[in-house]
Structure formats: structure tokens, C-alpha cells
Amino acid sequence: SQVVKQRMQMYNSPYQRVTDCVRAVWRNEGAGAFYRSYTTQLTMNIPFQAIHFMTYEFLQEQLNPHRQYNPGSHVVSGACAGAVAAAATTPLDVCKTLLNTQESLALSSNISGHITGMANAFRTVYQVGGVTAYFRGVQARVIYQMPSTAIAWSVYEFFKYILTKRQEERRAGK
Numbered sequence: 001s002q003v004v005k006q007r008m009q010m011y012n013s014p015y016q017r018v019t020d021c022v023r024a025v026w027r028n029e030g031a032g033a034f035y036r037s038y039t040t041q042l043t044m045n046i047p048f049q050a051i052h053f054m055t056y057e058f059l060q061e062q063l064n065p066h067r068q069y070n071p072g073s074h075v076v077s078g079a080c081a082g083a084v085a086a087a088a089t090t091p092l093d094v095c096k097t098l099l100n101t102q103e104s105l106a107l108s109s110n111i112s113g114h115i116t117g118m119a120n121a122f123r124t125v126y127q128v129g130g131v132t133a134y135f136r137g138v139q140a141r142v143i144y145q146m147p148s149t150a151i152a153w154s155v156y157e158f159f160k161y162i163l164t165k166r167q168e169e170r171r172a173g174k
């Protein structure tokens with residue numbers, strides 16, 4: 001669960017083991033805490049994937065207009081597509097992290113003392129740090145996404161090439 005992962009990653013996390021974190025969250029906040037940012041995660045994946053695919057296709061059109069198998073163009077396009085999508089969706093990621101961790105600094109600025117829902121998370125992030133707070137960690141997020149999207153597109157294009165080539169060879173052999 002994202003909730004457990006993010007709470008384990010927090011600076012000065014009080015949890016030594018995953019099981020300790022799960023037990024504490026369950027006991028103190030209930031089962032709903034594990035799903036607090038579920039809709040945010042789904043909401044974030046839609047724009048991330050849309051931007052990711054559109055950017056990849058645009059870059060392929062520029063770098064590889066004939067759409068031949070070209071590992072270099074696939075790596076560059078994939079990495080750049082991941083970077084653009086990650087940067088554009090960082091505000092959503094910041095809010096999702098806030099929902100999952102219930103960070104004490106943000107909680108102290110929140111009247112209710114507990115952050116629920118995306119709208120509340122967006123307001124709280126703005127109250128704590130203004131517009132720039134929405135982009136905290138953007139560099140780390142971009143650096144994290146670039147290799148994975150570059151590898152994913154390269155593997156996809158490689159297998160597409162192999163399967164297409166094999167299919168063409170079968171047709172030519174008949």
C-alpha cells in the first residue's frame with residue numbers, strides 16, 4: 001500500500017518494520033486510512049498516462065518519422081515522455097503523499113486536524129507553501145520516472161519489432 005510505503009519513507013519515521021506501520025495505522029486511523037488516496041491515485045494515473053503517451057508519440061514523430069525500430073529514439077522519447085508526464089502530475093503526487101502521510105506540519109495548518117479528500121489536500125498544500133509547494137520533489141520524481149519509462153518503451157518497441165519481423169517472415173515463407 002502507498003500509505004505504508006510513504007510513511008516508512010518519511011524523515012524520522014517512527015516505524016522500523018512494515019508490520020509495525022500497518023498495525024499502527026489500523027489501530028489509530030482504521031481501515032479507511034489505507035484507501036485514503038485511492039481515488040487520487042486513479043485520478044493521477046489518467047493524466048499521467050495521457051501526457052506520457054501523447055509526448056512519446058509526438059517525439060517519435062519528430063525523431064523517428066518512418067517508425068522504424070530505432071532503440072535510440074525509443075529510449076530518448078520514452079525518457080522524455082516520462083519526464084514531462086512526471087513533472088506535469090507532480091501537484092497530484094504531492095497531494096496524494098499528503099493524504100497518505102498526514103504530515104504533521106500540514107496538519108497543524110489544517111483546521112480540522114485531519115486531511116481527507118483531494119480538494120482539502122490541495123488547499124492544505126497551498127496554505128503551507130503556496131504554489132511552489134505543489135512542485136516539491138519534482139526533480140526527484142522526474143529522475144525516478146525517466147529510466148523506467150525509457151526501459152518500458154524500449155522493451156515494448158523491441159518485442160513489437162521481433163513479433164512483426166517474425167510475422168513478416170512467416171508470410172514470406174508461405
